[in-house]
Amino acid sequence: MSDVKRILVTGGNGQLGTELKRYAWPEGWAVTAIDIDELDLRNTAAIATMVAESHDGQPWAAVISAGAYTAVDKAESDIVTAWAVNAMAPAAFAESCAKAGIPIVQVSTDYVFDGARDGAWEVTDPVAPLGVYGASKLGGELAVRTSGARHAIVRTAWVVSAHGNNFIKTMLRVGATNPTLRVVDDQHGSPTSATDLAAALATITMRLVEDPAAPTGTYHFSNVGAVTWAGFAREIFAQSAARGGASAEVQGITTAEYPTPAMRPANSLLSHDAITRDYGIHPPAWQTALGNILDELLGASNKETRA
Incomplete structure (x- = not known):
């Protein structure tokens, strides 16, 4: 096992962390996914110690910084905690990665933008967060970008999966007992499957580890296609009904x-x-990603019902 390249993943119990653990890493690669019970992201000294320490006698190959304070509304009144987790923790990880000579992949968000333009946001577009969550995530980006560590910052949006709390699971739960739902129809975006995002992060991370000349910088990942939240909900129920689920x-x-x-x-x-x-x-298209998630969710639900 001494030749295994091990990746440290934060936010291990979240949607993305779960999918990074489930990802089919090639032979010779492995992840150690941690969450708050193993590392408090507000403790920068503990972060430095964890990155500096080896795993079973072998240094980390890279860090995927996926853990975050994602309670967007609560962040407006919990500013210090949001900044500690979303900005200072990435700063500590990036500084430690720079010292260790290993790359860091930082997960960020569409909330760094104000949303006030037509078309898709480019990685070079001006940032102007509207609230504490977006501002704190932007702080994390800046910390990583200026740390001296080789890095990739990957912004994403509207993350969903068969795990944790997300829009798909909320719609299915609420739709099971309510024949009509009112959903916002003037916010536009692209849903992102945590499975597909994990695969993209794995591709980038392994390339950064193996190739010292691999590209670095800021990237965007979501599934393909534009929709509103209401349009997303309609497609959720259409695909759910086709599978015998809620509508x-x-x-x-x-x-x-x-x-x-x-x-x-x-x-x-x-x-x-x-x-x-x-x-x-x-x-891939977000409709395809949605179908894969519903296959997993409704398949599990049907098995429980039959049991």
């Missing part, structure tokens, strides 16, 4: 009709030009 009518409403403490970008579409150019990654 409901979706009525579109405006953002103003569903006020939240934190402002959301009206446009979260992300351009994939950079990640395709540098890493040959071509994300």
Whole structure:
């Protein structure tokens, strides 16, 4: 086992962390995924110690910084914690990675943009976060970018999966008992399968480890295709009904009709030009990704029902 390249993954119990653990890593690669019970991301000294320490006598090959404070609305009143987890923790990881001479892959968000443009956001577009969550994630980006560590910053949006809490699972749960749902219809974006995102991060990480000349910088990843939250909900129920699952009518409403403490970008579409150019990654359509998630969710549900 001494020749195994081991990747340290934070946020191990989250949607992305779960998929990084489930990913079919090639022979010679492995992940150690940790969560808050093993490392408090507010403790920068503990972060430095963990990166510096070897795993079973072997140094880490890379870090995938996927752990984050993602409670967007709560962040508006929990500013210090959001900044500690989303900015200072990546700063500590990146500084430690630079000292260890290993790459870091930092997961970021569409919330670094204000949403006030048409078309997909390019990686070079000006950032202007609307709230604490986006600002703190941007702080993490800046820390990684200026750390001296070889890095890839990967922004994503609207992450969903068969695990944890997300929009798909919420719609299926609420739709099972409510014939009509009101869903925001003026925010545009592309859903992102955590499975597909994990595969993209694995591709980038392994390349960074194996190739000292691998491209570095900022990238975007989501599934392909634009939709609103209401449009996404309609497709969820259409595909769910086709699989014998929940179905409901979706009525579109405006953002103003569903006020939240934190402002959301009206446009979260992300351009994939950079990640395709540098890493040959071509994300699949979000409808395909949704079908794969529903196959897993409804398959598991049907098995429980039959049991």
